Amino acid sequence: MAKIKTSKNDTKKEVIIQQAALLFKFKSYSAASMRELAVALGVEAPSLYNHIGSKSELLQAICFKVGNKFASQIETIENSGGCVVDKIEAIIRFHIQMMMENFDEVYVANHEWKHLQEPFLTDFLAIRRSYEKSLTTLVETGINQNEIRQTNPYVAVLTILSAVRGLEFWHRNKKNVSPQVLEDDMVNHLINGFVN
Amino acid sequence: MAKIKTSKNDTKKEVIIQQAALLFKFKSYSAASMRELAVALGVEAPSLYNHIGSKSELLQAICFKVGNKFASQIETIENSGGCVVDKIEAIIRFHIQMMMENFDEVYVANHEWKHLQEPFLTDFLAIRRSYEKSLTTLVETGINQNEIRQTNPYVAVLTILSAVRGLEFWHRNKKNVSPQVLEDDMVNHLINGFVN
DNA sequence: CGCAAAAACTAATAAGTGTTAGTTTTGCAA
DNA sequence: TTGCAAAACTAACACTTATTAGTTTTTGCG
Numbered sequence: 001m002a003k004i005k006t007s008k009n010d011t012k013k014e015v016i017i018q019q020a021a022l023l024f025k026f027k028s029y030s031a032a033s034m035r036e037l038a039v040a041l042g043v044e045a046p047s048l049y050n051h052i053g054s055k056s057e058l059l060q061a062i063c064f065k066v067g068n069k070f071a072s073q074i075e076t077i078e079n080s081g082g083c084v085v086d087k088i089e090a091i092i093r094f095h096i097q098m099m100m101e102n103f104d105e106v107y108v109a110n111h112e113w114k115h116l117q118e119p120f121l122t123d124f125l126a127i128r129r130s131y132e133k134s135l136t137t138l139v140e141t142g143i144n145q146n147e148i149r150q151t152n153p154y155v156a157v158l159t160i161l162s163a164v165r166g167l168e169f170w171h172r173n174k175k176n177v178s179p180q181v182l183e184d185d186m187v188n189h190l191i192n193g194f195v196n
Numbered sequence: 197m198a199k200i201k202t203s204k205n206d207t208k209k210e211v212i213i214q215q216a217a218l219l220f221k222f223k224s225y226s227a228a229s230m231r232e233l234a235v236a237l238g239v240e241a242p243s244l245y246n247h248i249g250s251k252s253e254l255l256q257a258i259c260f261k262v263g264n265k266f267a268s269q270i271e272t273i274e275n276s277g278g279c280v281v282d283k284i285e286a287i288i289r290f291h292i293q294m295m296m297e298n299f300d301e302v303y304v305a306n307h308e309w310k311h312l313q314e315p316f317l318t319d320f321l322a323i324r325r326s327y328e329k330s331l332t333t334l335v336e337t338g339i340n341q342n343e344i345r346q347t348n349p350y351v352a353v354l355t356i357l358s359a360v361r362g363l364e365f366w367h368r369n370k371k372n373v374s375p376q377v378l379e380d381d382m383v384n385h386l387i388n389g390f391v392n
Numbered sequence: 393c394g395c396a397a398a399a400a401c402t403a404a405t406a407a408g409t410g411t412t413a414g415t416t417t418t419g420c421a422a
Numbered sequence: 423t424t425g426c427a428a429a430a431c432t433a434a435c436a437c438t439t440a441t442t443a444g445t446t447t448t449t450g451c452g
Contacts, residue, residue, distance in 0.1 A: 031226040046441075
């Protein structure tokens with residue numbers, strides 16, 4: 001009876017994808033059913049198939065939307081001026097910002113990508129590896145230019161990427177810390193450490 | 197026909213739990229079926245129920261085994277001598293070590309705890325909150341004693357815990373970096389930053 | 393209004409789920 | 423060798439799953 005509500009500038013498919021991201025985050029991809037998704041949208045499950053092709057298509061849409069955003073952002077930063085540490089700071093801040101503004105989708109892309117089917121799984125992992133490679137190269141450049149201490153570049157990238165991913169835990173305790181303090185302190189910690 | 201193989205000092209239940217951790221890590225808890233688990237053990241699914249009570253009991257065993265290990269370790273470190281930074285370094289190294297030696301179970305506890313049913317879900321989250329609280333108190337002490345720079349303690353804890361969790365990504369690329377380099381560089385990065 | 397397309401519905405299917413019941417096989421101790 | 427308990431098996435159940443087919447309702451345009 002009820003129809004799927006679309007805010008302006010959003011197709012019904014996009015509304016379904018957004019609600020799917022919320023549900024997949026809450027219950028995980030496998031445990032979330034199309035019936036639950038339909039209920040959340042005020043509709044019967046088969047009605048969804050007027051707008052989408054399959055459940056796994058929803059996961060694909062979420063993962064690649066996020067993956068492509070990160071891929072295009074790192075390209076922009078690579079080609080911008082400034083020293084390496086500034087670039088890395090910009091990347092960290094972009095991660096934090098994405099976590100703030102697209103939390104559900106980023107969360108799902110981070111946690112549920114393994115349920116992508118081929119060839120999407122391979123493609124997604126390729127995007128991610130390419131991203132990590134860019135970041136690693138950046139760190140290596142920083143080391144060569146003596147901006148960054150002698151250290152294993154891969155470990156540095158791993159540490160940074162993992163730390164910003166951890167913002168998902170903050171998301172549940174928002175009240176304790178303001179976004180600005182969070183962002184500044186985390187950037188500072190990752191670049192300068194935390195000892196006096 | 198075939199029986200579940202037990203190495204010495206392991207009950208059959210423990211063998212099942214270990215195999216479950218491997219499977220849950222690979223496929224996620226919801227997507228993993230008891231039939232798959234049985235195949236991995238060379239047995240039919242109903243045979244498992246001679247040794248265990250239910251699928252969710254397996255997840256409980258995994259999560260609390262890991263949770264209790266961390267809880268008891270932080271208590272030991274809290275009560276040990278030494279300065280705050282040394283204690284935090286010991287904690288980071290313990291996390292890394294746990295990731296190395298009990299990877300499957302740590303991974304599952306980190307990723308699949310949300311599928312615990314009550315009251316286990318509440319209990320597990322209580323253990324985790326208590327752990328984070330201990331760590332936060334430690335950082336606060338370090339700030340008061342001027343060992344640690346003025347910063348938000350919660351953000352510092354978040355950054356550290358998230359970074360060590362990220363070792364799961366390293367686990368797939370072991371070849372590139374030795375465990376010792378990984379451990380030393382990550383500790384150094386988290387304590388001293390990475391700029392010159 | 394009337395018509396066509398979009399989008400909702402109901403009913404159904406085939407496959408897969410955790411788990412139980414009841415039975416047979418296995419392995420060890422007497 | 424016999425007997426008993428542990429642990430395997432087969433068959434089945436009650437549900438849930440994503441998805442399709444076919445039909446009815448709703449919507450927007452001329």
